[in-house]
Amino acid sequence: MATPPAVLPAPSVRKPPPAPAEPRIVPRRKPGQWAAAAVALLLAAMAAASVVRNDAFQWGVVADWFTARSVLNGLGLTLWLTGLTLTLGFLFGTLLATMRLSANPVLRTLSWAYIWVFRSTPPLVQLLFFFNIGALYPTLGLGIPFGPEFVTVRTVNLIGPTLTAVIGLTLLESAYAAEVIRGGILSVDRGQLEAAAALGLGRWRVLRRIVVPQAMRAIVPSAGNMLIGALKGTSIVSVLAVSDLLYSVQLVYLQSYQVIPMLVVATLWYLVVTTVLSIGQYYVERHFARGATRDGLPPTPLHRARTAVRTAARAAVHRAARS
Structure with missing residues (x-):
């Protein structure tokens, strides 16, 4: 009877060593920045508390006069001016x-x-x-130089305080607008202008489609x-007795001697209007910045707020489903 062949043991297979764990990147600690932020936050809280708890501001008087008719009329004249x-300054500045x-x-x-001349002299001196x-x-008068005049107007009857403010501020703003433009x-x-000329584009089309959109990003x-x-510069017209926002509150505190609360009213209105203008400037800059980068524009604060709300809502739904 034949003996069965011997069964050889299976060769041992070495297991590969375990892969090393990926190193975890830990951000560098910056205690100095956190300490500086804490100190700044503490100082800001102290300043806010001193403003809110100081009775000299008379916040009740501020609330009463904030929407008063005289103050709103002065605000309207300030915005109109x-x-x-x-507008006239940018037209002349162009x-x-x-x-x-x-x-x-x-x-x-x-x-x-x-x-x-107009950038070298103070605005108050010009006014x-x-x-x-x-x-x-x-x-x-209007006529021939060193000759007869055909039309003559007395300046006393021609230029009043409001017109003086319009002329002085327009001439001042046009000097700054010219340099901005x-x-x-x-x-x-300049290479883009040369490329447009090589393509045979007209000067008006080059100005409208190439120069202005790119120049607006800097303007x-x-x-x-x-x-x-x-x-803010329109406040200097108060020296000419023009009833702008500052002059309107000055008339009130000269009669009531409530200087601090009335100045706070003017300050708050300036803050409100400048905030609205800053928001508008932000979106105008985004409009003219389209195509400036390959990655696109960053999200606006409103989009970030919506994303944060949606993320928080989804997290709340997941926690509710797990529970």
Whole structure:
């Protein structure tokens, strides 16, 4: 009888060593930043508490006068003056910027001299100068230089306090607007203009489709700062007895001697209006920043808030389902 063949033992298989665990990245601790943040938060809380608990602010008086008719009328005049002077300033500033960029040396020199004069003198001095223009020029005429005048107008009857404020602020804002517009135009790459000329595009189409959209990315931030500065700068017209927001509250506290609460009323209105303008500036900047980056625009604060609310709601639903 044949013996069965011997069964050889199976060769042992070595198990591969376990893969090393991936190292966990731990952010570096920054105790100094947290300590500085805690100190800053403590100081901010102390400042807020001192404002809220200080009876000298008279918050009840502030609430009574915040929506008073005289204050709202002054606020309306401030907004009207800001919008009118800034609009006229940018229209005139566009002309000045075009003159600065012109190849004509006479136009460049005249534009530069205008900007130099109005940026070098204080706004209050300019307003007082225009308000007293009647002492220097009692009459203004239109006619032939060094010859007869055809139309003559007395400046005393022509320029009042409100018109003086409009003229002075418009001439001032136009000098700053000219530099803002000129800087925005110069920020456009010259290579794109050369490429547009090589494609045979007209000058108006190049200006409308290439120059202006790219220049606005540099113009809008500075223009927004100019808008907010013009809003606050209109307060200097109170020296001319123009009934803007500041002059309206001044009339109230000169009669009631409630100086601090009335100044708080004006401050709060300036804060409200500048906040609204800042929000508008943010969305205008986003509009002209489209296509500037390949990754797209970051989400707005409203989108972030919606995302946070949705995430919190989903987490609450999951916790409820598990329980």
